Amino acid sequence: MGKRGRIIAIGSGKGGTGKTTTAINLAAVLSRSEQVILVDGSFNSPHISIFLGSPRLPVTLHDVLEGKNLIEESIYRHSSGIRVVPGDISSRIMSAEHLKRFREVVSRLSDKYSFVIIDCHSGFGREVETTIGSAGEVILVVEPDLVSLSDAIKTRKLIEKHGKKLGGFIINKNSADYSEVLPADAERLLGMRLLGVVPFDSAVIASKKMKHPVVHSHPSSRAAAAFYRIADEIRGSKGRMEEEEDRGAYLINKLRGLK
Ligand SMILES: Nc1ncnc2c1ncn2[C@@H]1O[C@H](COP(=O)(O)OP(=O)(O)O)[C@@H](O)[C@H]1O
Ligand SMILES: [Mg+2]
Numbered sequence: 001m002g003k004r005g006r007i008i009a010i011g012s013g014k015g016g017t018g019k020t021t022t023a024i025n026l027a028a029v030l031s032r033s034e035q036v037i038l039v040d041g042s043f044n045s046p047h048i049s050i051f052l053g054s055p056r057l058p059v060t061l062h063d064v065l066e067g068k069n070l071i072e073e074s075i076y077r078h079s080s081g082i083r084v085v086p087g088d089i090s091s092r093i094m095s096a097e098h099l100k101r102f103r104e105v106v107s108r109l110s111d112k113y114s115f116v117i118i119d120c121h122s123g124f125g126r127e128v129e130t131t132i133g134s135a136g137e138v139i140l141v142v143e144p145d146l147v148s149l150s151d152a153i154k155t156r157k158l159i160e161k162h163g164k165k166l167g168g169f170i171i172n173k174n175s176a177d178y179s180e181v182l183p184a185d186a187e188r189l190l191g192m193r194l195l196g197v198v199p200f201d202s203a204v205i206a207s208k209k210m211k212h213p214v215v216h217s218h219p220s221s222r223a224a225a226a227f228y229r230i231a232d233e234i235r236g237s238k239g240r241m242e243e244e245e246d247r248g249a250y251l252i253n254k255l256r257g258l259k
Contacts, residue, residue: 005110008117008167008234009041009135011159013151015122017141018172020047021204021214022227023119027082028213029231030115037075037113039085039106041131042121043094046087052078053211055089062088064105065098071105080216085109099126103134124154132158137167139195139234142186144171144179149189156190168193170230175200196230198223 010023020042027038040046040061049055057076063069064085074085109116118135121127132138138159142148152169159166169192171183178200187194203221207214215224 013155040087041118049086060088137165139167140169168195198226
């Protein structure tokens, strides 16, 4: 068997911080260079298919968890290039037995994909325990305020309880008017590594209306630039540094050639 992919859950604690937005945009950026699959782990209120403009689909993650379909039958490709396993938007309550299959499903995906990105539900219920428990690492998305941070601290405890890797956190919807906490203070309070700060940006709201990730619909926006930088952080700076070194060597050789 080949090397397994990274299974990254995108969580928060508080609702509305931008988990779904972040999961979609990171999947879009990483898809450019990696094999990526985005999985809707918000079983009771899946939003990814709505965000991407295809709310009704013939086979969903719910069918797979109920044992009716294979995971391969629930994979769709959005026009932006993202591969997605969506949930069923009609209320279909998943039993504990159904949820138990989730871990197996994502593990199977990690055989084929280098990144499995799971969009988590908000709060601290059974759903969130399932997604965190199935991931290898968890990235938290917080708003720059104390309410959001206090919920993120509780989620951090959940990540530790499950023995999962703290994958760092993202501050989203940052703005001079709105922000209550500075990035360095948030990092200290949460005790996790800050992966990046995404500004509050009307381009994100416009992209949602267009049913596209902002990195595709508004590639020059400030939010898109932040998602690019964060994806780079997640992928690890090694590749980028090697590229820069290569470029440096090329320039030096070129200059030598000019002498
Ligand atoms: N950086 C941002 N700037 C402006 N609006 C944003 C930003 N990030 C998210 N939003 C908006 O905030 C709302 C909640 O985002 P969402 O991704 O659904 O959060 P969650 O999945 O955590 O509940 C959405 O309407 C989304 O378009
Ligand atoms: Mg969401």
